[in-house]
Amino acid sequence: xxxxEQDPGPLSVPExxxxxxxxxxxxxxxxxxxxxxxxxxxxxELLMYTYSSGNKEDGRFTAQVDKSSKYISLFIRDxxxxxxATYLCAMTKNTGNQFxxxxxxxxxxxx
Amino acid sequence: xxxxxxxxxxxVMGMTNKKSLKCEQHMGHRAMYWYKxxxxxxxxxxxxxxxxxxxxxxxxxxxxxPECPNSxxxxxxxxxxxxxxxxxxxxxxxQLGQTYGYTFGSGTRLTVV
Numbered sequence: 431x432x433x434x435e436q437d438p439g440p441l442s443v444p445e446x447x448x449x450x451x452x453x454x455x456x457x458x459x460x461x462x463x464x465x466x467x468x469x470x471x472x473x474x475e476l477l478m479y480t481y482s483s484g485n486k487e488d489g490r491f492t493a494q495v496d497k498s499s500k501y502i503s504l505f506i507r508d509x510x511x512x513x514x515a516t517y518l519c520a521m522t523k524n525t526g527n528q529f530x531x532x533x534x535x536x537x538x539x540x541x
Numbered sequence: 542x543x544x545x546x547x548x549x550x551x552x553v554m555g556m557t558n559k560k561s562l563k564c565e566q567h568m569g570h571r572a573m574y575w576y577k578x579x580x581x582x583x584x585x586x587x588x589x590x591x592x593x594x595x596x597x598x599x600x601x602x603x604x605x606x607p608e609c610p611n612s613x614x615x616x617x618x619x620x621x622x623x624x625x626x627x628x629x630x631x632x633x634x635x636q637l638g639q640t641y642g643y644t645f646g647s648g649t650r651l652t653v654v
Contacts, residue, residue, distance in 0.1 A: 438581070464642045473545075473631050473645035474584065518583055520642070528597065529643070531583035 433457055436519055436532030445541050449506040453519035453532045456500065460521040460530070463495050465504045468516045468534065477517075478504060509539045545646035547632050553652045556622060562649045564615040564632030573615040574643065575607060576631040584631055590615060591637055622653045 436453045443449055451465075462481055466474035478493040480486045480502075486493045492505040502521075506513055519532040545566045554560050564573065572591050576584035589597035590609040604626075606618040615632055629650050633643035 462641065466642070466645075471629075471648075471650065473547075473633075473647045475645070476642040479641040528586060528589070533583050534581070536581075 433530045434519065434521060434532045437535055438533050440536040440538065442538045442540060443509055445509060445511060445539055447509050447539075449504075449509050449513070449537060449539075451504040451506075451517050451519075451535050451537070453502050453521075454500055455502075455521060455530075457523070457530075458497070458500065459523045461524060462522045463493070463502050464520045464529075465491075465493055466518040466520060468518060470515075474518055509537075511539045511541050514538045545632055545634055545644050547630075547646035547649050549649060550647065551650050551652075553654060554619065554622065555654055556624070558622075559618070559620045561619065562617040562630055562632075562651075564617075564646055565613055566634045566644070567613055568634065568644065569612075569636075570634035570644070571612060571637050572635045572639070573609060574633040574635075575615070575617055576633065576645075578629040578631055578648070588617075619651075622651075624653050627652045 434455045465478040467477045468474040480493045480495045483495050483497045490507045494503045516534040516536050518534045520529045522529050548563045574589050575587040577587055578584045586599050587601045588607045593609045604621050608616040629648040631648045632646040635643045
């Protein structure tokens with residue numbers, strides 16, 4: 431079983447839709463959870479960071495962590511064509527020197 | 542400066558060539574990383590440097606040789622690569638013990654012919 435599972439998609443939504451991206455994980459030692467956005471042929475860019483369980487909001491983006499279910503989500507409100515990218519979840523146990531990535535979900539927002 | 546700069550952006554090399562990838566950051570980060578990313582796959586960790594010393598080598602073949610000449614620079618020397626080594630090579634940096642993610646460079650897209 432992989433440490434981190436993520437539906438690869440692809441996901442295609444109309445502009446303005448609410449997008450939900452999800453990851454599940456198996457290791458209860460994970461404490462820190464991140465979402466990266468990666469545009470085609472570019473490096474990943476940190477979007478959201480959450481420690482332990484709870485919600486975090488930043489503009490149109492909300493990250494949720496449910497440690498009891500080993501499930502994390504990223505919600506994008508009022509999605510824009512510029513949100514079209516691959517979204518990778520990542521997590522780490524403690525000191526952060528090794529990250530575990532999901533496979534990434536490809537998102538296309540259609541104008 | 543909040544960037545990690547990687548050069549070159551694209552590289553095509555033959556299987557007998559020797560080439561190097563370069564990574565530079567001026568954020569004072571003391572941990573630097575090399576990742577390999579194949580198409581539609583997540584990044585895979587190759588090497589971790591902490592305080593310019595190699596701390597993690599994820600069983601990477603010896604045809605990949607990392608080097609950290611100083612706290613701002615990270616190189617990846619390539620020799621006798623195989624076509625299956627074609628990928629996007631990503632450099633990243635972070636503060637040691639930082640748990641809220643790395644700063645990634647834009648990567649070097651390597652094609653081995």
